[in-house]
Amino acid sequence: MSSTGTLRVEGLTKRFGRTVAIADVSFQVGDGELFTVVGPTNAGKTTTLRTIAGLETPDGGTVFINDRPMNAVHSSRRKVSLMFQNLALFPHLSGFENIAFPLRNARMRREEIQRRVEEIADLLRIGHLLDRLPRTYSGGEQQRVALARALAPTSEVLLLDEPLSNLDAHIRTSLRAELKRLHREFGRTIVYVTHDQVEAMSLSDRIAVLREGRMQQIGTPEEIYERPANRFVATFIGSPPINFVPAAVVEDAGGVWLTNAWLKLRAPAHLAPALRQHPRDSVLVAVRPEDITVTPLATGDRVGDLTVYAVEPLGAKTIVDVKTPDGNIKAIVRRSWEGRPNMPVTVGVDERRIHVLREGDEEFLPSGPDRAAPVQTTSAG
Amino acid sequence: MYQSSTLLRMLKWLAVIAAMCFALFPIFWMVSTSFKPIQEWSTYPPVWIPRQPTLENYLALLNPAALAGSHSIDYKVAETAWRPLLNSLIISTSATFFSVCFGTLAAYGVSRYKSGGESYPMFVLTVRMFPPIAVAVPMLVMYSFLHLTGTYVGLVLAYTAFTLPLSIWMIRSFIDEIPREIEEAAVVYGLSSIRAFWRVTFPLIRGALVATALFIYILNWSEFLFALSLTNGALTTVTVQVSNYFSASSGQLYGPQAALGTLSTIPVIFFGYLIQRHLVRGLTFGAIKR
Numbered sequence: 265m266s267s268t269g270t271l272r273v274e275g276l277t278k279r280f281g282r283t284v285a286i287a288d289v290s291f292q293v294g295d296g297e298l299f300t301v302v303g304p305t306n307a308g309k310t311t312t313l314r315t316i317a318g319l320e321t322p323d324g325g326t327v328f329i330n331d332r333p334m335n336a337v338h339s340s341r342r343k344v345s346l347m348f349q350n351l352a353l354f355p356h357l358s359g360f361e362n363i364a365f366p367l368r369n370a371r372m373r374r375e376e377i378q379r380r381v382e383e384i385a386d387l388l389r390i391g392h393l394l395d396r397l398p399r400t401y402s403g404g405e406q407q408r409v410a411l412a413r414a415l416a417p418t419s420e421v422l423l424l425d426e427p428l429s430n431l432d433a434h435i436r437t438s439l440r441a442e443l444k445r446l447h448r449e450f451g452r453t454i455v456y457v458t459h460d461q462v463e464a465m466s467l468s469d470r471i472a473v474l475r476e477g478r479m480q481q482i483g484t485p486e487e488i489y490e491r492p493a494n495r496f497v498a499t500f501i502g503s504p505p506i507n508f509v510p511a512a513v514v515e516d517a518g519g520v521w522l523t524n525a526w527l528k529l530r531a532p533a534h535l536a537p538a539l540r541q542h543p544r545d546s547v548l549v550a551v552r553p554e555d556i557t558v559t560p561l562a563t564g565d566r567v568g569d570l571t572v573y574a575v576e577p578l579g580a581k582t583i584v585d586v587k588t589p590d591g592n593i594k595a596i597v598r599r600s601w602e603g604r605p606n607m608p609v610t611v612g613v614d615e616r617r618i619h620v621l622r623e624g625d626e627e628f629l630p631s632g633p634d635r636a637a638p639v640q641t642t643s644a645g
Numbered sequence: 646m647y648q649s650s651t652l653l654r655m656l657k658w659l660a661v662i663a664a665m666c667f668a669l670f671p672i673f674w675m676v677s678t679s680f681k682p683i684q685e686w687s688t689y690p691p692v693w694i695p696r697q698p699t700l701e702n703y704l705a706l707l708n709p710a711a712l713a714g715s716h717s718i719d720y721k722v723a724e725t726a727w728r729p730l731l732n733s734l735i736i737s738t739s740a741t742f743f744s745v746c747f748g749t750l751a752a753y754g755v756s757r758y759k760s761g762g763e764s765y766p767m768f769v770l771t772v773r774m775f776p777p778i779a780v781a782v783p784m785l786v787m788y789s790f791l792h793l794t795g796t797y798v799g800l801v802l803a804y805t806a807f808t809l810p811l812s813i814w815m816i817r818s819f820i821d822e823i824p825r826e827i828e829e830a831a832v833v834y835g836l837s838s839i840r841a842f843w844r845v846t847f848p849l850i851r852g853a854l855v856a857t858a859l860f861i862y863i864l865n866w867s868e869f870l871f872a873l874s875l876t877n878g879a880l881t882t883v884t885v886q887v888s889n890y891f892s893a894s895s896g897q898l899y900g901p902q903a904a905l906g907t908l909s910t911i912p913v914i915f916f917g918y919l920i921q922r923h924l925v926r927g928l929t930f931g932a933i934k935r
Contacts, residue, residue, distance in 0.1 A: 318833075319829050340832050340836055340837060346833045348829070348830060352826035353830075354827060354845055355849065356849060366835055
C-alpha cells in the first residue's frame, strides 16, 4: 500500500552566509531502512533533512531518490514526507483535512482519501481527533496527527525531524516503540533525525553521527557503540559517557602495557603493533562504564588511591563514581552492589574492549578487524 | 480575600466607565448637536440633550432645497451631501483595496524573502515620517501636469501611496507570526509556493487583513489635506464637504457639520461591526509545538 525508495546523498554542502551548516555530507539509505542522523545542537541535522526535502538549495552535492538526481526537482514533486520538528500542522484545518492534505494534492479519489485517512487514524489511534482543530490537541496528539500526515501519502522517503522531542518521558517511550512497530510493519524508508542517542540506538538500522556539519561515522548501532571512529563519537554515544583515563605506553618482555599510578593494562593484541611504534607516549584509554568492575577492599588490604565518590542506584543498575588521582570515572555495577562513599576500592577493566588514542588526537588508534582477542583481565589498586 | 477582589473588580469597572465616557463624549456631542436647532448649537450654559430636536440639519445635507423657505439656517451650499458621501465611498474603498492588496504582496516578500534587504521596511516607513503637507504642493504641481487633479484616480493613487507603508508594516507583523514551516509543509505535501500561500497563509491572515483594511479605511475616509489640495474643487469628499458648511452671518454651521459627521461615522461603525468576528488573536494556535 505504500511505495518505498532509496535515498543517496553525495557531498552535500550548505552554507548560510559564512556559517557552514553541512559540509560534504554523504550517505546512502536502502529501501525500507530506518536511518538515523544523530548529533548535538548545530550538527546540521535539520539542514540535511530540509535539503533532502528540497526546502534548501544545496551549495554543493546531489540528492538522489531512487537514483534520480533531485536537485532540480521542486519540493512538491520529490515524493518525500517531512515531519517538522515544530510539527507545522495547518491550524485552520481539522485533523482529517490535515492528514488528507497531501492526498488531495495527489488527486486521490474522494472515497480513497476517506479510506486512507481512517486507516492511518486507526493505526495511530487518533480517530477521535479527526473532526477537531489542532488547537484542541494535547502535545502527544499533535505529534500523532503530524506523524499521520507524514505517513498518509505514498512518499518514497519519510523524513522525521525530532518526532519525539518535547514529549514527556512516558509518552516518548511508548511512541518510540510504536514508531518501531510501524516501521517494521510497513517497511518505509525513513530518515530520522534526533539529538537523543538512546533514541538513535534503539530505533535504527544504521546511524550517522554528525558534528558541526561534518559526518563523523556511519554504521549499525553496534558498530557505532563498539567501534567508535573518534573521541567525539565515543563520548556522544553511550550513557553514562565513556571514561577517558590517561596512561603511558610501556613495553617489556611481557608485552605492551598501558599504565598509570593506579592502573596497569596489557594492551590488546590488535593495538600492540600501533602502540609499539610510540613507546613512552602519553595516551588516553577509553573504557565504557559497563566494562569496569569495582570491588570494595576488605579491611586489612592495602589502602590504595581509589575511593568511592558517589553511588547512584538507578533501579536496574547502579552507577558508581570512583575517585582516582586522574579525576572521577563512572562504572556500571550490579544493582545490589554494596559500597558507600569514601570506601576504598579496586578497579578492573575489560582490556578487550578498550580504545586508545594519543593525547591530543581525535581518532582512535587503528584497530584490527577482530577486537575480541582474548586477553586476561588484570587489575591494580 | 473575596471582599477585596470584589472591590478591585468594581474599581476596574469604574475605571473602564470613566475611560469610555472620556472617549465617547465627542461622539455623543456630535450626535446631540446634529439634532439641535441653530439656537442650541453654541449657547452657554451648553444644551446637553436637544430641547427641540429637529431633522433640519440632516435636511440641509441631503435635500437643501426643502429648506429654501424656512430661513432658519442661513445656508449657501447648494450641493447635497450625497455626492461627497459617494465620492468618499468610492475613493476610500478603492484606495483601501489597493493598499491592502499591494501591502500583502510586499509584506509577504519582506517577511519571507527579505525583499529589498534588511532595511527596506524602515525605508518604506520613512514615507510616513515626514508631514504630508511637505509633499502636498509638489504633488499638486505633478498632478496638474499629469491631469490627475480632481480625479478619482488621483486621490486613490495618493491615498494608496500614503497608507501602503502602514499596510506593509501591519501585515508583515502578522505574517511574521506564522511559522514558515506551515507553508513549507504545504509545499512538501504537494503545492506550489503560490498555491501554498492561497491555501494556507491567506486563510490564516484573513482576519488580520480585515483588521488592517478597517484601519486603512478609517485613515482614507477621514483624510482632509490631499482631498482639499489635489481636487481643486472639482471633486469633493466628505471631509471637505464638512468644511464647506459655514455662512457669512452664522459662521460655522455646527448643526449640518455634526449631522454630516454623524452620517459619515455610520459606515465605519457598520464595517467594524461586520468584521468583529475576524478580529481574533492566536491565529496559529495549535499548529506548532511550543
